[in-house]
Amino acid sequence: MGADASSKFTITEQLLQPESLYLTGNTSTLYALGYMDLKKEGPLVIELPPGMLGFVDDAWFRFVENLGVIGPDKGKGGKYLMLPPDHQGAVPEGYFIVRPDTYSNLVFLRASIKDGLAPAVENIKSKLRVYPLAKADNPPATEFVNFSGKSYNTVAPNDFSFFEGLNQVVQEEPIDAIGPEARGLLAAIGIVKGQPFKPDARMKKLLNEAATIGNATARAITYDPRIGGVYIYPDTDSAWTTAYADKNTSFESNGAMGLDARVLFYFNATGVTPAMAATTAGQGSDYALAYVDADKKPFDGSKTYKLHLPKDVPVNDFWAVTLYDTQTRSMLQTGQKFPTVGSQSEGMTKNADGSYDVYFAPEAPKSKEGNWVQTVPGKSWFTILRMYGPLEPWINKTWRPGEIELVN
Known part of the structure; x- marks a missing residue:
């Protein structure tokens, strides 16, 4: 995408679009992402604009720190200082300090477009700055790379190349960034820090098959979850699920790692922060995912479905429904620019009682074009309902979305 330095930030100036293969990204917020290389550039300063919502994840996609509204600057903006894992010596004052365990880190920022896209873009491009601490007295300009509508792939491969990428992380990052058990598992297939990864033909074949099986296993865990704490309305036969089992973003419980819970999240998402699972009335966002219809059957792209949202949808800001492959x-x-429809969509209409009906089909039902999201015959899909500024009736479940029903 062209963001080949820490001082280059990607930004969705025209929002994220379907050409970009990005795990469950949405069209309802403005994204800005940066990849921090602390080995190459040393300590890095991030001057964060006000009003951001973001976090830092390390090279192993583990949570490091929140930024913005959910971080120590409380949405007022401020200067963050990211220190390499081997940093020694004094730490200057006047910064919010971030200490990751890896050299490479993802800075993931979102900005609300409640008041329009243009002011959100301007806020980031005029105020976000990233530069080495060593150049703080005369910081270089931060460049922005617009990746709206760009075709690229961030989805992890499901063949032997997955292990090549894994080896790259092991070689580039500190050895103690992961524990002895994880290092032992990697060593068992020939991935050892400081040694070349050269599997023979037999091992390559096995690893290629392992990646394929791993991908299939992750699909089964994600699309038909059988662990507890996933279904939002467990007392009913509802299909609506959450991305975090039991709202737990560490995936650990009773001293054990929830292996399926961790897969459930990471197979569908790019970054993790505890704030994603901490719902505050009237602020932030909360999500519900549906992989099957009201009859527990996978969605068929050639058929027509309807989602009913009862009146008084409990959001402070807006709601949106997005479809995924x-x-x-x-x-x-x-054929649509965005596979999304919601309360901010042009042409969206309410029913007489204030409720909404949303349709998913290859062709728009008559007179329902504004309430319709297009599907593709021969291709299945799933959906995410996003509630921006969710209110108490959503949180306490006294209001709930209908199941997605087959029309014809």
Whole structure:
């Protein structure tokens, strides 16, 4: 995408679009992402604009720190200082300090477009700055790379190349960034820090098969979850699920790692922060995912479905429904610019009682064009309902979305 330095930030100036293969990205917020290389550039300063919502994840996609509204600057903006894992010596004052365990780190920022896209873009491009601490007295300009509508692939491979990428992380990052058990598992297939990864033909074949099996296993765990704490309305036969089992973003419980819970999240998502699972009335966002219809059957792109949202949808800001391709877990590519419809959509209409009906079909039902998201015959899909500024009736479940029903 062209963001080949820490001082280059990607930004969705025209929002994220289906050409980009990005795990469950949405069209309802403005994204800005940076990849921090602390080995190459040393300590890095991030001057964060006000009003951001973001976090830092390390090279192993583990949570490091929150930024913005959910971080120590409380949405007022401020200067963050990211220190390499081997940093020694004094730490200057006047910064929010971030200490990751790896050299490479993802800075993931979102900005609300409640008041319009243009002011959100301007806020980031005029105020976000990233530069080495060593150049703080005369910081270089931060460049922005617009990746709206760009075709690229961030989805992890499901063949032997997955292990090549894994080896790259092991070689580039500190050895103690992961524990002895994880290092032992990697060593068992020939991935050892400081040694070349040269599997023979037999091992390559086995690893290629392992990646394929791993991908299939992750699909089964994600699309038909059998662990507890996943279904939002467990007392009913509802299909609506959450990305975090039991709202737990560490995936650990009773001293044990929830292996399926961790897969459930990471197969569909790019970054993790505890804030994603901490719902505050009237602030932030909360999500519900549906992989099957009201009859527990996978969605068929050739058929017509309807989602009923009862009146008084409990949001302080807005709601949106987005469709995803079950193969790529990225936005469904159709004839529409965005595979999304919601309360901010042009042409969206309410029923007489204030409720909404949303339709999913290859062709728009008559007189329902504004309430319709296009699907593709021969391709399955799943959906995410996003509630921005969710209110108490959503949180306490006294209001709930209908199941997605087959029309014809």
